[in-house]
Each structure stands twice: as C-alpha cells, then as structure tokens.
Amino acid sequence: MPSPRDAASIDGSTEGRPAKIGGATLPARPALEVNNVEVIYDEVILVLRGLSLSVPEGSIVALLGSNGAGKSTTLKAITGLVSTEHGEVTEGSIQFRGEELTRLDPAEIVRRGLSLVMEGRHVFEHLSVRENLVAGAYTRSGLDAEREQMVYDYFPSLKERSAMRAGYLSGGEQQMLAIGRALMAEPTLLMLDEPSLGLAPKLVKEIFDIIKRLNRELGTTVLLVEQNARRALEIAEHGFIMESGRIVLDGPAAELADNPDVREFYLGLSETGRRSYRDVKHYRRRKRWL
Numbered sequence: 001m002p003s004p005r006d007a008a009s010i011d012g013s014t015e016g017r018p019a020k021i022g023g024a025t026l027p028a029r030p031a032l033e034v035n036n037v038e039v040i041y042d043e044v045i046l047v048l049r050g051l052s053l054s055v056p057e058g059s060i061v062a063l064l065g066s067n068g069a070g071k072s073t074t075l076k077a078i079t080g081l082v083s084t085e086h087g088e089v090t091e092g093s094i095q096f097r098g099e100e101l102t103r104l105d106p107a108e109i110v111r112r113g114l115s116l117v118m119e120g121r122h123v124f125e126h127l128s129v130r131e132n133l134v135a136g137a138y139t140r141s142g143l144d145a146e147r148e149q150m151v152y153d154y155f156p157s158l159k160e161r162s163a164m165r166a167g168y169l170s171g172g173e174q175q176m177l178a179i180g181r182a183l184m185a186e187p188t189l190l191m192l193d194e195p196s197l198g199l200a201p202k203l204v205k206e207i208f209d210i211i212k213r214l215n216r217e218l219g220t221t222v223l224l225v226e227q228n229a230r231r232a233l234e235i236a237e238h239g240f241i242m243e244s245g246r247i248v249l250d251g252p253a254a255e256l257a258d259n260p261d262v263r264e265f266y267l268g269l270s271e272t273g274r275r276s277y278r279d280v281k282h283y284r285r286r287k288r289w290l
C-alpha cells in the first residue's frame with residue numbers, strides 16, 4: 001500500500017507529484033488516506049470492518065471487489081453520504097490532504113475538492129443538460145462559463161444536446177453528464193462508482209479514455225470503483241481489492257493484473273484461458289488471500 005506520507009514535504013515544490021531527491025523518485029504524497037474505517041448502517045449492520053486505503057495525489061487508483069464487498073459504502077463514507085442512509089463512520093479516520101473529513105457536511109466535502117459520480121448515472125431527468133451542469137456548480141459561486149466549456153470539450157455530444165432534457169439522453173450520454181456535472185464542482189479528487197455499468201464496450205472505452213485524460217490533462221486524482229477489473233487496471237496505477245468490508249490485497253495495477261488469483265477471480269482468465277462462472281465460483285473458495 002502506498003504510504004509515502006512525507007514525499008512532498010521533503011521537496012515542497014512537488015505539488016503532490018513524485019518528488020526527485022538525490023536522483024531517486026519518491027512516490028507522491030497521499031491525497032486521500034482512509035485509516036481503519038468502520039461503517040455501521042442502522043446502528044447494527046457492520047459493513048466496513050477496518051478499511052484502510054490510500055490514494056496518492058495525481059494518481060488513478062482502482063477499488064475492486066465482488067458484489068456487496070462494501071465499495072459503494074467506502075465512497076459514501078468518504079463523501080459523508082453514509083449519514084443520508086442511516087449509516088455512520090464509527091471508527092477510524094478519513095483524511096484529505098491531511099484534514100479530517102469524517103463528520104463534515106457532504107456539501108463541505110465537495111467544497112474541499114472531492115466529487116462523487118454515483119453508481120447508476122444519476123442525472124436530474126427533468127432538467128436540461130445545461131441545467132444539470134449548473135446544478136453541479138452549486139458549491140461554487142456560480143456557473144463558470146469556462147468550466148462549462150471545458151466539460152463540453154471533454155464531452156462534445158453534451159454541447160450539441162445542452163438544451164435537451166437529460167431524461168432523453170442515451171445511457172452513455174447520461175453517464176457523461178453525470179461525470180460532467182461532478183466536474184463543475186472543480187474536484188481535485190474525482191470518485192466514480194462503476195461508470196461502465198450497463199454500457200456497450202465502445203462507450204466503456206470512451207469513458208475510460210476520458211477519465212485517463214482528466215487525470216493527465218487536469219491533474220485530477222481519481223478513485224475508481226469498478227466491476228470491470230480489466231479496464232480499471234489498464235488505466236489505474238494502483239489497485240485495492242476488497243472483500244467483506246476490508247482490503248484483502250493491493251499493489252501496482254500491472255502486478256494485480258498478473259496475479260493468478262486476480263486473473264481467475266476478477267478477470268475470468270487462467271493459464272488455460274477463460275473460465276466459466278461456475279469455475280470461478282469454485283476457485284473463489286480457495287483464493288490465497290482468504
């Protein structure tokens with residue numbers, strides 16, 4: 001797990017990017033640090049059980065795991081949204097750039113530069129595309145025309161449809177609008193919950209390419225929750241795998257993509273080729289990290 005706490009403080013000029021000291025490149029400092037977090041819903045349902053992860057400034061990090069592992073709950077804990085679902089962070093700390101986020105109001109968390117694109121392409125269906133973008137800027141002083149244009153530059157099809165009701169957009173366009181709306185809040189950490197869900201492979205590629213560009217061109221740090229492990233590990237630098245509310249494995253994305261257990265369980269591949277879901281289920285029982 002990356003824990004390069006002091007890389008930037010040794011060389012204050014790094015702005016979170018990898019620091020060069022005496023010829024050696026140190027990893028970037030973490031933008032986000034989640035330490036030993038426990039989340040309980042309805043005062044009894046324990047979902048996160050000591051979850052820890054770290055997202056280096058300027059990186060793309062993938063959070064993978066099977067259904068019900070607690071990935072969405074992790075994102076909701078970070079953004080303060082668990083409280084809207086009768087959930088509570090009962091243990092641990094969540095720090096963004098060294099400042100504690102737990103118990104802050106969700107709008108304040110957005111103001112601090114964290115935006116979440118929730119699972120299921122949540123857009124305001126009765127509002128136009130442009131009105132959705134205006135809504136995304138509510139934590140800022142008002143709609144920034146330059147920012148709006150930037151969103152249209154990344155998603156040209158939204159510009160053509162700016163006056164159209166969001167409910168009439170295709171699934172892919174709604175996902176683009178959901179990302180565009182999150183960008184209007186000027187996040188430095190963008191979190192996306194299963195952006196590929198239900199989209200055709202061509203659109204998935206397009207969305208992932210844009211995520212990569214946002215990271216490269218704007219320097220936006222990205223925490224990506226995905227079922228599509230293959231695509232996620234292609235664009236991420238580091239990955240975390242969670243099960244039953246805690247991290248069971250983490251490492252550089254390329255290493256995870258080569259890990260035999262990850263290949264069999266999450267990528268559906270083995271030395272002998274693609275396995276059926278039945279085989280994968282069978283293999284699940286003897287994964288090495290359990």
Ligand code: ATP
Pocket residue numbers: 041042045047065066067068069070071072073074085086087
């Ligand atoms: P998926 O990939 O299916 O979305 P996930 O890894 O994102 O799964 P979560 O949605 O975080 O997992 O759910 C983790 C567990 O917490 C599940 O058992 C779920 O039933 C439970 N859970 C999630 N939200 C609530 C809630 N609001 N109240 C009670 N239990 C919840």
